[in-house]
Amino acid sequence: xxxxxxxxxxxxxxxxxxxxxxxxxxxxxxxxxxxxxxxxxxxxxxxxxxxxxxxxxxxx
Amino acid sequence: xxxxxxxxxxxxxxxxxxxxxxxxxxxxxxxxxxxxxxxxxxxxxxxxxxxxxxxxxxxxxxxxxxxxxxxxxxxxxxxxxxxxxxxxxxxxxxxxxxxxxxxxxxxxxxxxxxxxxxxxxxxxxxxxxxxxxxxxxxxxxxxxxxxxxxxxxxxxxxxxxxxxxxxxxxxxxxxxxxxxxxxxxxxxxxxxxxxxxxxxxxxxxxxxxxxxxxxxxxxxxxxxxxxxxxxxxxxxxxxxxxxxxxx
Numbered sequence: 001x002x003x004x005x006x007x008x009x010x011x012x013x014x015x016x017x018x019x020x021x022x023x024x025x026x027x028x029x030x031x032x033x034x035x036x037x038x039x040x041x042x043x044x045x046x047x048x049x050x051x052x053x054x055x056x057x058x059x060x
Numbered sequence: 061x062x063x064x065x066x067x068x069x070x071x072x073x074x075x076x077x078x079x080x081x082x083x084x085x086x087x088x089x090x091x092x093x094x095x096x097x098x099x100x101x102x103x104x105x106x107x108x109x110x111x112x113x114x115x116x117x118x119x120x121x122x123x124x125x126x127x128x129x130x131x132x133x134x135x136x137x138x139x140x141x142x143x144x145x146x147x148x149x150x151x152x153x154x155x156x157x158x159x160x161x162x163x164x165x166x167x168x169x170x171x172x173x174x175x176x177x178x179x180x181x182x183x184x185x186x187x188x189x190x191x192x193x194x195x196x197x198x199x200x201x202x203x204x205x206x207x208x209x210x211x212x213x214x215x216x217x218x219x220x221x222x223x224x225x226x227x228x229x230x231x232x233x234x235x236x237x238x239x240x241x242x243x244x245x246x247x248x249x250x251x252x253x254x255x256x257x258x259x260x261x262x263x264x265x266x267x268x269x270x271x272x273x274x275x276x277x278x279x280x281x282x283x284x285x286x287x288x289x290x291x292x293x294x295x296x297x298x299x300x301x302x303x304x305x306x307x
Contacts, residue, residue, distance in 0.1 A: 004118040004183055011122045011179040012103070015129070015172055019281070022168060026288055033295050040299065044306055 082154055091284040098277035105270040119183040124270055126176040128278040129169050134237050136166030136282060137206060141234035144227035156223040159230050160213065161290045163206050165282055170203040198240040205233050
């Protein structure tokens with residue numbers, strides 16, 4: 001591999017690495033947002049109470 | 061004041077100017093696939109199809125991505141400035157966030173221009189950087205100007221005042237784009253190669269095809285990343301609004 005070939009490869013690897021790093025950062029941020037939405041939903045949406053008696057309903 | 065927004069957008073309160081989901085013609089997965097196909101095709105053309113330059117040799121292959129990324133960075137800064145103008149002019153509630161994301165993309169692509177340019181300079185000139193080159197220094201000034209945009213944005217509390225300040229700053233920066241682009245043509249003494257002259261491009265054939273595909277790849281990639289980042293930022297803003305409403 002000549003010096004020019006090494007430098008050209010390095011240049012394209014730099015482009016790839018930086019774009020990949022950006023995508024990883026965005027993915028981590030989206031994961032954090034997803035966790036926050038889940039936590040928020042758990043706090044605000046009332047959970048069904050398992051002990052609560054269900055009202056009888058007519059079937060048929 | 062309440063207004064009915066376009067398309068899928070819900071009713072919103074313009075006094076708060078919270079960003080809302082905009083409807084786009086091209087879905088994000090289609091853009092991601094297009095980016096992948098175009099970048100792969102561009103790489104194949106760069107390394108297997110484009111002829112080796114008689115003057116610069118193998119190192120000229122950096123040009124395909126370096127120039128494409130530079131034009132894409134200019135486009136991103138231009139988009140940021142256009143959205144800033146829309147914010148000041150039409151008070152578009154989405155424009156501030158879109159301007160911010162556009163400038164963020166411009167800074168990312170700008171850093172890629174500086175890195176790939178330095179590698180090319182090392183092969184061709186034997187130096188990583190030359191302070192005597194107007195094109196290089198003016199691009200660095202443009203890059204640093206927009207990098208300072210983030211210092212301004214994060215030093216002011218969120219709200220209409222921050223949006224206005226950032227919009228004015230983004231608009232001032234756009235003046236540097238033509239200066240940076242024309243610097244090489246206006247300079248008396250230069251060693252940076254000129255590929256686009258007044259009479260058109262200084263190349264043709266497969267070199268032109270490879271360049272055009274690379275340019276399209278970079279623009280589509282930048283737009284895809286812009287949309288992904290914008291979705292994340294909007295989700296973040298909406299979550300903050302919800303938390304405030306339920307607090």
